[in-house]
Amino acid sequence: MTLAVLLPLLMAAVCALLARPLGRRTGYLAALGFAPALLLAVPLAGNSVGVGGTPLVQVTNWVPELGLEFAFRGDGFSLLFAVLIGVIGALATLYSVAYLSERERFGRFYPFLLLFGGSMLGLVLSDNMIALFAFWEMTSVTSFLLIGLWHTRSEARDGAIKAFLVSALGGLGLLAAVALLSIAGDSTSLSGLDLDAVRASPLFVPALLLTLLAAFTKSAQLPFHLWLPTAMEAPTPVSAFLHSATMVKAGVVLVAKFGLIFGTSALWGGVIVPLGLATMFWGSWRALKQTDLKALLAYSTVSQLGLLMALYGLADAEGRFAATAHLLNHAAFKAALFFVVGIIDHEMGTRETFRLSGLRRKLPLTFAVALLATLSMAGLPPLGGFISKELFYEAMLHAGPGFIAVAVIGSALTLAYCARLIGIFFGDFQAPEDDGGQLLKPQIHEAGPGLLLPPALLAGAALLFGLLPASAEWLTRRAGAALDFAGHGGHLYLWHGVTPALLLTLLTWGLAALLVWQAARVYFLQVHLELPISSNRIYRGVLDGLNTLASRVIAGTQGLALPDQLRITLAAAGVMGGYAVWRAPQVFQPLEPLPLSTLPIAVLLVAGALGVLLSRNRLTAVILTGLTGFGSAAAFLTMRAPDLALTQLLIEAITVILFLLVFRYLPGFRSLPRSRVRRVIDVGLAGAAGIGTTLLILASLRFLSPPISPYYLENAYKGGGGKNVVNVILVDFRGFDTLGEIMVVGMVALAVGSLVRLGRRGQARSETDTVPGTPDLQTLDLQQRRS
Amino acid sequence: MSPRRAAKRAVKAVADRPQPGDLLINDPILKTISRAAFALVMLFALLLLWRGHNAPGGGFIAGLMTVGALILHRIANGDSALRLDPVKFIPWGLALSLTTGLVPYLLGRSFLKSDYGYITTALTGEFEWATALLFDLGVYLVVVGAGLSLAYALIEVEPTELVEGDR
Amino acid sequence: MNPEVGEVITSALPLAPILTPLGLGLLLLLPLRRGWRVGLALASALLTLIFALLLMNATLGGVLVSELGGWKAPFGIVMAADRLGSFMSALAALCGVFTVWLMAAQPDPVRERHHSFALTSFLFAGVQLSFLTGDLFNLFVAFEVMLVASYALAVLGSTREQLREGFRYIVMNLSASALLVVACGLAYGTLGTLNFAHLAQRSAALGPNTTVTAVGVLLLIVFAAKGALFPLGFWLPGTYPAVPHATGAFFAAVLTKVGLYALIRVFTTVFGQDPQLPDTLLLVLGAVTMLYGALGALSQREWRRILSFTVVGSVGYLAFGLGLDSPDALRGSLAYLAVSVVVTLAMFLIAAVAERASGMRLVRARGFIEFLPLLAACFLLCALTVAGLPPSAGFVAKYALIRAGLEGGTVLAGIATASALISSFITLYALLRVWSSFFWGRHPQGEPVRRVRWPERLPAYLASALVVALAVFAGPLLGYARATADELGSNGYYILGVMGEGPLNLPARPKGDDVQEPEDGP
Amino acid sequence: METLFAVLIGLLVAAGVFLLLSRTIIRVVLGLAFIAYGVNLAILTVAGLRQESPPLLTLEGPYVDPLPQALVLTAIVIGFGTTALLLTVALRAYQVAGHDDVAAFGDNLARDPDAPDGQHADPEHLSPDMPEAEDADETDIQMAELERLRRITR
The missing domain is CATH 1.10.287.3510 (Helix Hairpins)
Incomplete structure (x- = not known):
């Protein structure tokens, strides 16, 4: 396991070095980096780990003082996830070999991708909470680099910064939560926490809320979903990797794992389930509106994450079972769809829905893949998505009617946007044109095997999960012991009789049909129905506010003139020193003659x-x-x-x-002249300083211990050979003070010499000053004088 | 041009061409008196340095007194009584003080470990020597060098000079 | 080696890192050719580093004491090196090597003619003396040596900005120095001694005493001002960008940390009897300073101004850690101190390269990831370290502090911890903006990209490599910090090391006639 | 006697602080000098003032405490050095600025980064974030999409 985490990181360095000679072939090398992660499937498949056996544990110490170690714990869930990351990571890497243009900076792309993959592996495998946090933030950092890969575009830069900041906000929460948990539970490892102590501790609720903050920001839950759509500025293989099985799932993993700690609290589910469902609804509603296929997929990811969150948030065996099954399905179909959109973008030169139609004629293979994946996403039989959607309904049935309603509407919207997605393959083919009527691509042909194979494999998996539910169940069961649903008796079936869930599904289909039928109206409604606030505006508002606050604060302190700064400093020192003087009991000397x-x-x-x-x-x-x-x-x-x-x-x-x-x-x-206020302040400060000094002197006249000076008097002549004791102290007892002092005097002389001689016109303009950039002092002088 | 020569030239230049605003009082009586006073003060300063270990005085006081005398001399006569650039005294003084400390240190004893003793010669009678005196001599040199170069530097400032054309 | 020689060496060692730059600095005043000067300065810096490392190694076994003039503590001045002092000394010496290197790599004939090398060397000596001295008044002298050297370097060159900021710098620091002298006097007046260990012994014997606490608070104000804690540190953010790159790097990396070191020394070793008041003050100052530094970094648009404010922020972190006043917090603070010194150095060296390459001090050159990819990597790494994000050493240290803060349990500690978290977020934002506008983006056509020679670039890379090394060896670093914190926690250790065992015999006040004619002449 | 000196020192420090807060550069320097006077006297005062012999062993004892005197001497000399340096810096700062008003020395750290002076960190775009589709002028795209949807579902 350590190797699985380490190798991508090492391979990143190798790729960075070899990218220049290898060019795009670096990708094959990079794909190798995921090999150990794939090998984790071997222990996973064996029953020893997967179903109830003892987990694999590997520990490498980093900072034993803090209990910070790379403790990798391969239980069913983490291994399952690791394999998922390995598979999709390797596929995305291979896909990118065919996808990226010749001019791409391979020396950056593949190392970043590998670093990201390694961090993600570390995240899912970590048992040590601090290491988990470390990998958590490393995924933020590397995804920042990946999203900003095409940094000359301002959208990419902003998207990257937004993603980083939002997830860093959550990261801070996680950091605090981890610290709180380790204090309350007296261990830094997840498996070693004293759960009873944690639950009894007053730190429980803060830790819970902070953990949720982290999970919600990372997994793009309302209102933190804002970063995910703009993160689409990354190259498509990156999006496929980040937004199907990895980055965004980190929050889900957190909720799944920490649910075992916090799940007993009603607060846990009470926050997650409503918010997850709301996110599901809002994501699918927004997805339906998008015209950019990638943005559509982004919002669909938001929506699906909401669903997963809600399921894990239930914190019962049924929910976890359903969630884990859906996790697998989602990874398969979402990655496939991103790949498909990549193919469309690559072959057609655009991914705007209104420029595309009838693609099934030109891209038949892509169409087949897309169809399978979309059906799975839509939750239609006979694909995997249908089965997990059924389970979702089953689980929600216990949650309450309001939740069911939201779930059904959200699913109907999902179906509707799936219809829009697949709609581009139908109708008459029109070669896409840009706004000026120019053809975007002169030649249109089916994608090569390098592009088609990865999505085809994944779509095949989605189909397999549907036609042979036992395969998906077998995989899902692996996580049973780790997530505490081993005892859950549920199974995955395509047909499990007429149940309330099936009725809900039928209702969903009906609603979806209505939505598709009235697509134009719905779209019209969407365009004109804008909320007055959006999380993007809040984000911008917060950043603007921070900037304004920063410049105000600095202008109000650092920008003050020297006397005002001195006033502040003295006042602060006066408050502190005054307090000290006040605490020291005053000893008033008897007035002597x-x-x-x-x-x-x-x-x-x-x-x-x-x-x-x-x-x-x-x-x-x-x-x-x-x-x-x-x-x-x-x-x-x-x-x-x-x-x-x-x-x-x-x-x-x-x-x-x-x-x-x-x-x-x-x-x-x-x-x-000083202004009246300043004069009063100055008199006050001067008075305070004077009185303070007087009082301090009087208070210190206490001679708590005898002075050491008799020694000097005794030894000045004996040991120092002088009768002027002060002089002997200066040159002998404390001669080092004197040495320092003459250094000071000497340096002053040197400095004054240079001050007087340097800086005349035409002299001593060194490098730092010839560098332009500092605005002219003159203007500022004038400004300040005016005010 | 090295700073020494620059300084030396500057000192001469000031002496040769009295400039407006310079502190030059070209009064012959003052000159004579100041010379006599200067000699006296210098002697007194050396005495203070010598006696400093046993009576009020010492390197600082002697140095400051010398500085005062030399500045007065400079102001009264317009040229420096010293033919050396005073800045040079600083490293030598520092080096002297440091060396008195360094020698015992390098010999494996404490840094600044002082030593003293008595030599009796026919001429002076009992004569006390102390390494501390060397240290004090270093102090004296530094104070003289620093004080003088401070004053000389400030005398040298061009009155109307603006560093950069701010106004 | 026979034991006596060994003893001589151990007693001489605490002085070596001080005397080396002092003595060789004097040689640098000689009119030498540039090559000689550079060689001498480099040799001096390297030698200092070697001595400091030897010292650090030697202090693993106990406190090393060097009695100056052969007078025993507390009567003479002693250099006393414990783990803390020697650790700081090694860090400063390390920064010194980089500083001299960059000075050598960026020739500046005018400043060099006015002894910039010698002054830098004296600055090193002053800093080393501050870290190693065991005497309160000598600490004042050490501060003055260091500060006067820094004043001289701050105004050396007499540019408009230097003089304006230098004046502010000097005025504010002189005010603080005046307070330090008063505090020394008061300490002597009340406790009758100046030696740290003796002060500690006496204050421990007295127990919690309000007068002693008052003196302690005065020292706190002084060191807070020297360490640039808000609102006592207005001098910092303008001064550091005004000086040449090399000097600025050393100022930023080390000078504020001297104030922080003094705080640690005084409040763990000496005035630890009544910790509540100083702790409260430190927590408040720390919490405010962190936020102030972060906001300041956000408000600026020039390389070294942004970085100067991050220095302010890091000082706030340290004050926060000290104010928590627990062994765990002290351990975290010490680790953070090391990380902060190295990363600040690296950042300023990176800024030097960036400013030279883009030809401007503003951070808006754009697109430099294409020209200086390695520098970009270094910057990113250092930015993560400054903001305290994994996988950097800054994260480890910050986690240690945050955890200690949450463990503190008081409301004030909680607020300060929240402030720590928020300020690291703001700092991250500020540094991301630097990244985005310097390294990312399309470089405008026609604007020059200057070639920066390798001797100038290499220090930045090496310093960044050190930052990496700190992360990799965070375990040993924290271990060392723990050992140091333990050592500081039991202040008997330092006292015993300096004062030795057995009671101190003070002679009675002599009448005068009994020493009139000494019988026992030498 | 200590009380008297404590009051006197307080006065000196108060005068120094008041001068320090002045706008004229030279008064600032003088202010620091006054504070230094107060400080030097304070060290001797807190060590206790006695009418005894100065610490010269040639005189009859008992003697006053010699150590504070040594400290003050060091402090005086250091104070002299720093005052001289500050004085020169003040002079040069005056020459640089062209006036001796400390309050008008100016400080460009206070610049408002959003002032329209072209100093933005990233001049390619000014707002921290590009407006998302929902805020932008994307009506053309939306109209095209609406058309398409109408066409399909008609």
Whole structure:
């Protein structure tokens, strides 16, 4: 199993490397990548795994710390699915060899396809929930690449992004759900979860809802179905692969597997079944409206997925049995139909229904294949689709009359769009023309075997499932043990007597006949009946909203001028620091008699500070700043720090000189006006900072532990050979600080040198600046000044 | 052109051609006084450096004092008393300080492990030497170099220069 | 090797990654030819990396302490390397190698003449010192060395954008530095010491103490500002795109992480006694910052501006992880830290190639998947890593964080987790748009596609390969992170490693006359 | 004495913060200088102010705590360096901008990406998503299809 997952991934690398010399033949190599998946049919066929036997388990560790391992568990259901993926993957790959044009980038197409196939295999086989999530998202990523393969078309780009975003949204849900489950159930493996603990946990409902979000987005349920039709921008073989058995079925797999955990809750079925049926109805209604055959199939997929969801959502043995049977049928007929549409597109140059008619004369073989597949999709005997549709009705009979009604209407619509699909083969043949009346293809002939064989095989399977229901049942039963319906006694029959389900089928046919008969009216109705909201609009609205929000938020913060940003920063720091100060108990020192000597210092400091605030003259300002500096030098002296006083004094002198040097070029020491609000804020912030500092200092004067400094006093002379302890600390005890400090000073000198010398006209315009793109500062300056 | 030569030329250029807005006070009395004061201050600075280990002073203070003296000299006389580009002091000073630390480190002892001792010569009497003094000398050099090159760089700024034609 | 030599080496090792760039950086100030300079800088970066890796290996056995000047902790400054410090040191050294490489590959004669190589080397030294120092005030000095080097590099070249953003950068960081000095002073005033281990010992002896907590919160503000947490980090998104590619890559990958490292160090090792208040603050800041970074990335249209905002977002994630304050969360944060450093580096290197190839800073060149398919693959991989999607290492780390957040159980933790999920979605959207408008689409006729030489491209590819390697070896990475988190969780480990066993004897305050004439001269 | 200095330091910091929030570039620089004064005094103050001898072993003890003094000295010198750097950057920024109004330095990160300046991420199409069939001018197709259906079912 590990090999089955790994080989496509490895083969992807091989294909990427060999694509250039091999050209389109890379496809044969790629098809080989699916071989191990096909080999999984061997254990599946053996009774040991399929029906109640112990599942195959293979574990490869990845991150044991998190319980993240590649634990592949081959039970009946996952193996069945893996084989399905292998079959359709291989067929799609072979089909694409004939389908793709010579100019296609094979070096990208096949690797992407293989990566996708490998991820999907990993997804269905994973027992470890985190690995399952990993593969889940990898299918999103690779399908993004596949949908966007023809990236020069904007529709392809948008479709790809839409598909990715929608499924990533669900992915987030799944991630959270997996985390919640692993917390509640104390295991990261699906089979190892403590189900009782999970069900008793308060995390149960959130996990359930998040899982559903994931399943609904991936499987295109309302209202997340929007990505699936636009995903049709992918090449047709990709669509056939993604939308028949793989990508979209991931959500179904999730519901099937997790249904064993969540199924006991009424919420589970209560959400899934109505939503699934609604999706079924809406998908088929929309499918009936489409003129593009591929879009029609896309909506039909939405509809069929709704049906599958609803069945699995019932979370009982009957529903699971029916769903699994239909899963097989759907995979067969849907892939076949996509292939058929691909053939039509390939041979006729268009897939618009109104340009096509009477194709059965020109493409008889294609017609035969299409007919079989369509009949199966329509749920008509004697094909597989009919049998599973019957089971669907049987299951819905227990759900309630409202559900039955929706199911019948949905099925009737399905029949109707199947009729439209097959309609293009009937009538008189007309060579398709484009809008200007030009023929799209001069020569029209039947497709070659490379294109025909894959759909023919699948259509044959659909026929087999119908004529020989035991074959389908045999396959369905494989999943019985894994999905907990082994005990279900139902069987697949073409004819199982006159049952309520049969009556419903007859009703469906009648309704469908009406719909086909009144096709033009129905279409007219559809065109004019538009809902005011659609999920596409919501999607666009959300993205637009996000963009607007983003630019507003950034403009309102990052776009502010420096003082405003400082205000925000200081306010935030003030709130945090204020809280800290408030929590620290205040210790107010008893007022000691102040030594008179400190009074001049206080005067000096205060005068300097206030003076600078008020001064309007640059010389005064600098002198007053210097005054404050001298004040603090004097303060250092009273604090018994002669070195500091000297240093401060000298630094002050030099700083004043530097300031004066710079002031020669500055336009005076003006104070630009602040708005009234800003002034109030500034005074508040300054006051808060001052008071906060004062309080913080007072609060910290607690000397909780004795300082370590006596050591320095004792050892300065003994160990450092100096009597100026401060200096000994600087050059010896804490010499490394000093080294860092002189580095700082040195670097400042280098930086100032370069600042002064660089940037003159014609100098130092390096690469980054010659790159255009930044809009001119000037305009912005003006804009800001105006406001 | 290397930055050194550029700087040197710039220093000369400023000295040769006094420019408007330059801090050049060409007063002969001031010149004389400043020379005398300069010599005194320099001596005092060296003393501070020397005594720093035992009395207030040390590399920083001495360096700053030297910087002050040299800037005053430059302002008063219009040319630098140093014939060297002060930027050069920085790497040498840093290297000196680093080396005093590095030598014991490379010898397998702690980085910056200091050592001191006494040498008695007939001339000076007991004479204390300390590797910390070398470290402090490095500090002194860096401070002098950095302070001077800061000031000189700012003196050099062209007053009306706009970097790019913003206005 | 005899044990004494081994001992000398282990005690010397924590200094080696600091002194190498420092010493060789000094040599870079000499007027050398470019070839020599490049060689020297590269050798210095590589040597630093080797020392850092050796150190990382050595710290597996315990805390390595290097006493400077031969003075024992807490009296002298010590370099103390535990798993966390040496791990960060190795990451930074790794980024350093790439930075120097790209600097060498993109000649910039003007800046080089003004010592860009030497300044970069000093920057490395400052960063290494920040990671390895065991002293609070020395941490301030280390920050200053690092920051002044970064100020110098930020304005080196004096372009309009550099000066404007550089001024903002310097003003904001200087304000934060002032606060850091105050916090150091307060820490000394209340606890009487500056050594991390000694501070930790004393604060543990005191038990939960509000004054100590207040000092802790001050440090939190400082480091949050240095780490660019919203709303304290307005300086970041404008500054990083304004500098040359190589420098910008290092700034983005490492500098904010220094602030985060300091947060981890201070709040796990030192001030862990009263965690509730800092945790709450970190959770709030983290939750807001993640969203802010994601929205910022969405709002921008230039390569490195988008990426700068993703850096902000990643810082938010880390703060979130720290604020959860559980061993699992710390483990996740450490793993995320490593991933974030490497992927940010890779992203900025990719942006460098992209900007050079398209000749513009805007992300709208279109169609480059046809010209640079490998770069596209690297970008996609890194984008997935940044957004935290499988199969990347970012996913593993993010999962660890999300799980820890959900396990936290409090409402605030829940909100922060939701914010983490939403912001990763928005980030994904922003990066997908980059992909769609740079790599996809039809390249307009006539617009040039410049050839980017291989020495410039190779770092981007190699860094992306490292991102892959992180994903493949996510198991060992998480294992290392767990061991580190355990080590940090029992802070006695660090204290014991630095302070040794036995009580600390403080001498009485000397009277002065007893040392007047020492009998025991040397 | 500590109380007095605490108040004085508060004043210095308040003045510094008020200056820091100014629009004039040089006042911003001076503001940081004032904050630095306050900070330096604060370190000494919180370590306790005593009327004892300076830490020079040539004098009689007891001595005041020498360590904060060393820290402050380092901080002063670093502060000097950074102030000088900031001063030069301020000067150059002024020369670049042509004015000394910090508030008008401008910041183009704030640009509204949807402003009509041709800076869209993907100029080939502006909306994030192409309108789907239900919204677009696809009436021609729909009419053709309607015709066809009428033709078939008539």
